[in-house]
Amino acid sequence: xxxxxxxxxxxxxxxxxxxxxxFLEVETPILVPSPGLDVHLDAFGVGEGxxxxxxxxxxxxxxxxxxxxxPRIFQxxxxxxxxxxxxxxxxxxxxxxxxxxxxxxxxxMRDTEQLVARVTGGxxxxxxxxxxxxxxxxxxxxxxxxxxxxxxxxxxxxxxAEHDEDRFFVLLVDVVEPALARLDHALFxxxxxxxxxxxxRKKAGDPRVAERFELYVAGVEVCxxxxxxxxxxEQRARLVHDQQERARRGKPVYPLDERFLExxxxxxxxxxxxxxxxxxxxxxxxxxxxxxxVLAFADDEL
Numbered sequence: 275x276x277x278x279x280x281x282x283x284x285x286x287x288x289x290x291x292x293x294x295x296x297f298l299e300v301e302t303p304i305l306v307p308s309p310g311l312d313v314h315l316d317a318f319g320v321g322e323g324x325x326x327x328x329x330x331x332x333x334x335x336x337x338x339x340x341x342x343x344x345p346r347i348f349q350x351x352x353x354x355x356x357x358x359x360x361x362x363x364x365x366x367x368x369x370x371x372x373x374x375x376x377x378x379x380x381x382x383m384r385d386t387e388q389l390v391a392r393v394t395g396g397x398x399x400x401x402x403x404x405x406x407x408x409x410x411x412x413x414x415x416x417x418x419x420x421x422x423x424x425x426x427x428x429x430x431x432x433x434x435a436e437h438d439e440d441r442f443f444v445l446l447v448d449v450v451e452p453a454l455a456r457l458d459h460a461l462f463x464x465x466x467x468x469x470x471x472x473x474x475r476k477k478a479g480d481p482r483v484a485e486r487f488e489l490y491v492a493g494v495e496v497c498x499x500x501x502x503x504x505x506x507x508e509q510r511a512r513l514v515h516d517q518q519e520r521a522r523r524g525k526p527v528y529p530l531d532e533r534f535l536e537x538x539x540x541x542x543x544x545x546x547x548x549x550x551x552x553x554x555x556x557x558x559x560x561x562x563x564x565x566x567x568v569l570a571f572a573d574d575e576l
Contacts, residue, residue, distance in 0.1 A: 277560045281568045284393055284556050285350065288370060291392050295385070297346040297372060302335035304328060304352060308531035311516035312472070316356040317528065318365075327528065328354035331549055332371055333473065334534040337502065340545055341537040345375035350552060361564040362494065362554055365573050370555070373547040379485040379501035382546035383462055386489060386497060387411045390460065390555070399561045400492040406459040407491060415465040415483070420445065423453040432482050435467035442470075455493025462487045472512040474500035485546075491558055499548035506538035 289299065309317035309327035317327040332349055339347055353369040374381060387409040396408040417428035424445050426434070434442040454461060464487045468476050471484035485501030503509050513530055520527045553565040566572040 276570060277556075277562065277568050278570060280560045281556050284559055285552075287393055288350070288389065288552075291389050292348045292372065295346065297348045297374075298344055300336065300339060300344070300347045300349050301351065302329075302332045302339075302349060304354075306335070306531075308334065308529050308534075310334070311513050311520065311528055311530075313516055313519050313523065313525070316525065318354050318356055319526075330355050331369060333547070333549070334531045336371060336373055336547070337542060337545075338534060338537040340373050340375050341540055341542045345543075346373070348372035359573055361566070362551075362557075364553070364565060364569060367565070368552040370550040370552045371547065373502075373545055375543045375545045377546050378544065379487065379499065379546050382499050382501075382548050383411075383413075383487060384409075386499060386548055386550070387460070387462075389550075390489070390491070390496070393555060394559045398491065398558045400558070401563060403458065403492065405457075405492045411460045411462050411489070412457075413462045413464050416463060416467065417465070417483075419450050419454070419463060424449040432467050436469045439469075442467075451490070451493060451495075454490045457490075460489060460491045462489055471500065472516055473503055473509070475503040475505075494554055494558055495551075496554055496558070497548050497550040500546065502542070502545045502547055504538060504542040504544065506535055509538055510535055 305320060305326050306329045307326055309330045310333065315330050317330050320326050320328055331353055332351055336347060336349060348371065350368060350370050352366060354366050356365060358365055374385065390407050391409055394407050398405045398407060417431050420426040420431040421428060426445065465477060465483040466486040468482055468484045471486040474484040474486040477483050477485055487499050489496040517527050553568055556568045557565045560568060562568060
């Protein structure tokens with residue numbers, strides 16, 4: 275039985291949470307000129323000559339709204355990523371994304387843990403285990419996690435992230451994430467290597483790492499949050515690098531979103547943002563191990 279009534283109730287709870295914090299709900303286009311250049315995500319092209327794409331995230335347009343004077347915004351919308359299907363993935367899925375101007379990554383982490391606690395009631399039941407999701411959540415840097423769980427020293431972790439990305443991700447998927455899955459509490463994994471965070475600003479005092487975090491609950495990666503990069507010159511350079519890397523790997527190379535870059539050049543305030551997999555969050559809150567239980571129709575049910 276699909277858990278659609280529970281899903282609807284959770285979505286209402288999420289909207290109330292943001293309304294209480296004076297966030298404005300917005301809607302941005304799904305059909306966009308650039309879906310994002312993340313090397314690990316592929317988009318669906320649409321239209322004659324594949325001139326536009328189904329968005330992989332509303333990030334570019336939402337940041338433009340922040341620049342245009344909307345300091346607290348959130349959105350619940352559809353996103354699309356090619357080649358993703360499984361217990362925690364679907365090519366079409368629902369994303370909850372929010373941004374807060376004049377705030378840093380720590381404020382976004384606090385928003386996130388409060389939201390998750392509101393949605394879940396402070397705990398989730400997963401395969402007979404009770405996971406504590408009461409704030410404040412524990413934190414661990416990526417380098418600390420690799421050292422603790424994979425016996426990899428910080429300098430080597432950073433070297434792998436920059437020069438041997440395949441090995442970096444093998445260790446993440448095969449060693450680090452299973453160790454996080456065994457924890458009986460929620461945990462923020464923080465300070466990702468700067469090479470793994472092309473849209474996040476670098477940490478003050480240690481530019482080797484970025485203000486990026488992900489939340490793990492019972493082994494499920496729930497979100498991907500940033501202290502946002504607001505420097506238009508640096509952002510352009512990073513996106514061009516991503517284009518070059520996609521070309522090197524034989525992947526489709528998407529165009530730069532010039533209007534997004536122009537908005538940054540006009541001046542984006544210090545901001546933080548987060549993208550939450552709403553389907554995953556609902557599945558956790560309802561005790562499901564697969565998002566298909568909270569989707570009206572998964573891709574392979576069409």
